[in-house]
Amino acid sequence: MTELxxxxxxxxxxxxxxxxxxxxxxxxxxxxxxxxxxxxVLSLFATSFDKAFAGVIxxxxxxxxxxxxxxxxxxxxxxxxxxxxxxxxxxxLICLVIGYPLAYVIARTLRPGTATLLTILVLASMQxxxxxxLYGMMVLMGDNxxxxxxxxxxxxxxxxxxxxxxxxxxxxxxxxxxxxxMILSLxxxxxxxxxxxxxxxxxxxxxxxxxxxxxxxxxxxxxVYAGTLLVFxxxxxxxxxxxxMGGWKVITLPIHIYQQIxxxxxxxxxxxxxxILFLTSLFAMTIYILALRRNAGGRV
Amino acid sequence: xxxxxxxNLTKTYGHTxxxxxxxxxxxxxxxxxxxxxSGCGKSTTLRMVAGFVMPSMGxxxxxxxxxxxxxxxxxxxxxxxxxxxxxxxxxxxxNIAFGLKLRKQSRAQIETSVKAALDQVGxxxxxxxxxxxxxxxxxxxxxxxRVLVTKPRILLLDEPLSALDKALxxxxxxxxxxxxxELGITTIYVTHxxxxxxxxxxxxxxxxxxxxxxxxxxxxxxEEPATLFVxxxxxxxxxxxxxxxxxxxxRATVRLADTVLKAGLRHRVPVGAGAKLVIRPENxxxxxxxxxxGVPLLEARVLGExxxxxMLRYRLDVAGQELVAERQNQMHLACWEPGATVKIGWTPERxxxxxxx
Amino acid sequence: xxDVKPIPLTFRIIAGIALLVLLVPVSxxxxxxxxxxxxxxxxxxxxxxxxxxxxxxxxxxxxAFKMSxxxxxxxxxxxxxxxxxxxxxxxxxxxxxxxxxxxxxxMPVILPGVVxxxxxxxxxxxxxxxxxxxxxxxxxxHVLVTMPFVIATVTASLVDFDLSIEEAxxxxxxxxxxxxxKVTLPNITPGIMAGTIFAFIVSFGQFELTLFLSTPDLQTxxxxxxxxxxxxxxxxxxxxxxxxxxxxxVSTLLTSRLVNLKKLLRRH
Numbered sequence: 053m054t055e056l057x058x059x060x061x062x063x064x065x066x067x068x069x070x071x072x073x074x075x076x077x078x079x080x081x082x083x084x085x086x087x088x089x090x091x092x093v094l095s096l097f098a099t100s101f102d103k104a105f106a107g108v109i110x111x112x113x114x115x116x117x118x119x120x121x122x123x124x125x126x127x128x129x130x131x132x133x134x135x136x137x138x139x140x141x142x143x144x145l146i147c148l149v150i151g152y153p154l155a156y157v158i159a160r161t162l163r164p165g166t167a168t169l170l171t172i173l174v175l176a177s178m179q180x181x182x183x184x185x186l187y188g189m190m191v192l193m194g195d196n197x198x199x200x201x202x203x204x205x206x207x208x209x210x211x212x213x214x215x216x217x218x219x220x221x222x223x224x225x226x227x228x229x230x231x232x233x234m235i236l237s238l239x240x241x242x243x244x245x246x247x248x249x250x251x252x253x254x255x256x257x258x259x260x261x262x263x264x265x266x267x268x269x270x271x272x273x274x275x276v277y278a279g280t281l282l283v284f285x286x287x288x289x290x291x292x293x294x295x296x297m298g299g300w301k302v303i304t305l306p307i308h309i310y311q312q313i314x315x316x317x318x319x320x321x322x323x324x325x326x327x328i329l330f331l332t333s334l335f336a337m338t339i340y341i342l343a344l345r346r347n348a349g350g351r352v
Numbered sequence: 353x354x355x356x357x358x359x360n361l362t363k364t365y366g367h368t369x370x371x372x373x374x375x376x377x378x379x380x381x382x383x384x385x386x387x388x389x390s391g392c393g394k395s396t397t398l399r400m401v402a403g404f405v406m407p408s409m410g411x412x413x414x415x416x417x418x419x420x421x422x423x424x425x426x427x428x429x430x431x432x433x434x435x436x437x438x439x440x441x442x443x444x445x446x447n448i449a450f451g452l453k454l455r456k457q458s459r460a461q462i463e464t465s466v467k468a469a470l471d472q473v474g475x476x477x478x479x480x481x482x483x484x485x486x487x488x489x490x491x492x493x494x495x496x497x498r499v500l501v502t503k504p505r506i507l508l509l510d511e512p513l514s515a516l517d518k519a520l521x522x523x524x525x526x527x528x529x530x531x532x533x534e535l536g537i538t539t540i541y542v543t544h545x546x547x548x549x550x551x552x553x554x555x556x557x558x559x560x561x562x563x564x565x566x567x568x569x570x571x572x573x574x575e576e577p578a579t580l581f582v583x584x585x586x587x588x589x590x591x592x593x594x595x596x597x598x599x600x601x602x603r604a605t606v607r608l609a610d611t612v613l614k615a616g617l618r619h620r621v622p623v624g625a626g627a628k629l630v631i632r633p634e635n636x637x638x639x640x641x642x643x644x645x646g647v648p649l650l651e652a653r654v655l656g657e658x659x660x661x662x663m664l665r666y667r668l669d670v671a672g673q674e675l676v677a678e679r680q681n682q683m684h685l686a687c688w689e690p691g692a693t694v695k696i697g698w699t700p701e702r703x704x705x706x707x708x709x
Numbered sequence: 710x711x712d713v714k715p716i717p718l719t720f721r722i723i724a725g726i727a728l729l730v731l732l733v734p735v736s737x738x739x740x741x742x743x744x745x746x747x748x749x750x751x752x753x754x755x756x757x758x759x760x761x762x763x764x765x766x767x768x769x770x771x772x773a774f775k776m777s778x779x780x781x782x783x784x785x786x787x788x789x790x791x792x793x794x795x796x797x798x799x800x801x802x803x804x805x806x807x808x809x810x811x812x813x814x815x816m817p818v819i820l821p822g823v824v825x826x827x828x829x830x831x832x833x834x835x836x837x838x839x840x841x842x843x844x845x846x847x848x849x850x851h852v853l854v855t856m857p858f859v860i861a862t863v864t865a866s867l868v869d870f871d872l873s874i875e876e877a878x879x880x881x882x883x884x885x886x887x888x889x890x891k892v893t894l895p896n897i898t899p900g901i902m903a904g905t906i907f908a909f910i911v912s913f914g915q916f917e918l919t920l921f922l923s924t925p926d927l928q929t930x931x932x933x934x935x936x937x938x939x940x941x942x943x944x945x946x947x948x949x950x951x952x953x954x955x956x957x958x959v960s961t962l963l964t965s966r967l968v969n970l971k972k973l974l975r976r977h
Binding site: 246248249251252253254255256257258259260262266267270271 | 402403404423424425427428429430431433434435437439440441450451454455495498499502
């Protein structure tokens with residue numbers, strides 16, 4: 053590892069601060085990750101194959117598929133998988149539909165000030181503590197929330213609309229939380245399309261919508277794939293949104309994990325649910341990273 | 353095929369005039385170059401004709417039709433961009449068919465037209481290639497084929513050669529010109545390269561700071577520049593300070609140092625005041641050649657000589673003003689060493705008097 | 710150049726809706742924090758600093774805010790140091806393990822927060838090193854999820870850095886270390902600072918991991934607000950939220966000064 057082959061010297065990065073051995077630089081970070089990331093996560097995976105005992109966190113070594121069998125045979129659990137995936141798909145599609153136009157405006161606006169302002173707004177709303185944003189959502193959408201309150205005051209409705217503590221509320225919450233990620237994925241993809249392509253199509257007789265359909269949209273597909281998968285992975289992994297906006301009535305995989313542990317204390321089974329969740333989101337994320345690499349032409 | 357008329361065309365961004373009151377008439381079948389340095393408004397003018405930029409004032413007619421309010425897709429024009437703008441997600445054939453599909457042609461018709469267009473631009477068999485597999489020159493040809501296949505009324509070319517290397521540029525210059533002549537299509541060609549403008553165009557409009565300084569044939573532009581800017585932008589010129597003694601019909605008498613000379617005149621130059629005398633290096637005659645013409649001669653001191661292969665270039669000093677002379681490098685002609693004194697002169701028709709400033 | 714409106718009206722309208730989705734919840738928090746009544750209702754009651762004052766004497770939210778702030782500072786320090794060193798390796802080394810390490814370094818953000826939280830919690834109890842339900846245990850978790858952001862930002866600025874400038878320093882007689890410290894480091898400082906701010910914000914708002922690692926006496930602001938939201942909509946929580954919103958807005962503005970936003974978008 054410390055010796056470079058002749059080929060590596062020829063093709064490697066140019067000399068700079070690269071003494072033959074730079075391992076001491078990365079060593080602290082790597083040790084940290086091995087100790088506090090790889091070992092814990094792999095142990096968790098191992099635990100998921102252990103026989104479940106309520107309230108016990110020890111590794112018994114009784115290897116079994118029991119936990120996984122339970123997940124896929126009991127409706128309660130496989131419905132949670134189904135629910136998570138369904139919510140993830142709905143959220144990604146909604147984010148795409150409402151995020152694409154804003155990304156397009158940011159990428160194509162002629163006023164650089166507008167683009168910068170909008171980008172900062174999107175970035176800031178992405179970075180703001182989720183729980184704080186959910187506070188706003190809940191004040192808005194609760195039975196006594198601003199919407200129901202206002203509509204009742206105006207005499208439009210007499211009974212509050214069920215906006216929260218159901219699938220609808222969870223979807224709206226997840227869209228709010230994940231939308232910035234979709235927009236940021238799309239801006240890059242749309243920006244990288246040379247505006248001359250759109251103008252060329254216009255001059256050949258295309259209307260604005262036809263250009264959108266035949267030129268802009270197909271060329272922005274890498275960003276569309278990346279954004280959709282990223283949002284999907286984030287949506288199915290979220291615990292706090294279904295917990296608050298669903299009020300524990302919408303049971304997704306992360307909710308299950310927490311319930312198994314906090315309420316029933318079945319660690320081994322919770323671990324198995326976690327593995328399933330991880331594999332699903334890893335699958336989406338892997339495709340996401342591949343799409344991103346293709347998008348960036350291998351620069352990532 | 354149509355003529356193009358621009359009337360008082362103006363574009364302002366905030367307080368800057370990108371294009372100011374441009375009025376031009378481009379004849380049917382003409383190859384018209386808009387030439388100027390970057391930022392002179394030539395591209396904005398072209399983009400207004402194409403419909404991508406809305407004029408702040410003025411009108412545009414194509415073939416007698418006022419197209420000013422029309423969006424680009426309704427103008428029936430063809431435009432080739434600097435970077436060709438080949439759709440990267442479509443192959444060459446699909447690129448060329450793009451405009452035809454919009455014109456609701458039948459599949460068979462499109463196929464025939466695409467094939468004919470590929471033959472026309474010398475890319476037979478390239479139909480299923482993609483942009484990333486094409487060289488710059490090939491992309492250029494595809495861009496042209498894609499435009500021409502829709503039979504546009506006019507052709508707009510925006511610096512189409514600037515992305516090519518020098519050798520290819522020479523080749524494409526003649527190829528484009530031939531194609532244009534063959535089709536007889538009215539063409540506006542935007543460039544900052546005087547060489548392209550001079551060799552390719554029927555007429556040139558030299559632009560500067562948003563307006564057209566001079567519009568005329570390449571010969572007129574080169575030999576009878578109307579302003580000092582055109583003089584300095586096209587080719588090389590010596591600009592000398594002189595005093596105007598007399599200004600008549602097409603002729604003026606001036607004094608340079610202590611010599612009285614004649615020069616061509618197209619503009620109003622106040623008598624008795626300072627003016628600029630413009631003369632191209634290749635028109636400055638030296639030694640025996642100058643004496644043979646019988647014109648009044650000036651005394652010059654040789655400051656330096658540059659060897660340029662086929663040409664020799666002399667830096668000369670005439671009564672404190674520097675000028676450059678160029679002559680053929682031929683065995684039988686005399687040479688001068690730096691420091692030598694030499695008689696120089698030029699025929700009055702080759703010199704031009706312009707107002708100072 | 711072109712000023713023939715390139716953006717269709719429908720797009721502008723939907724873009725407006727998307728902006729509302731992003732901004733309305735935040736505005737409501739601000740309104741709730743400055744509201745004079747117990748509940749935010751329609752139409753609002755009026756303005757007051759009542760809840761802001763309440764926040765400064767609150768037994769839950771003020772300590773939680775301080776806790777989050779301190780934890781984020783500590784987290785940022787550790788992950789900036791570890792992450793920057795690792796980034797130098799990732800951009801300069803020719804090792805064939807480089808790509809694998811790069812993947813390893815992003816893993817903690819790919820892993821759902823709940824899974825990582827559970828894994829760490831089980832690990833802490835197993836190893837019995839006193840990390841379970843402790844501040845160091847929480848810090849470790851936060852470093853895991855913030856380091857990827859530091860590495861991404863610093864790596865990007867190292868990749869953009871023109872190596873020939875460092876080579877010029879070498880040619881002028883600087884040692885490798887001198888060249889790096891005196892030429893390269895000052896030039897990538899904006900990137901490192903942007904990474905630092907990122908790390909701070911991510912740690913400050915981190916929820917799902919914290920849920921497994923915190924205890925009632927180790928409450929961070931997100932956990933405190935979450936607990937409050939489960940049972941009552943305390944306006945004091947919104948007042949605390951206003952300070953967090955201010956913090957995030959300022960740091961986003963700072964980041965956008967430090968690194969070219971456009972570059973960040975192209976690469977991200």
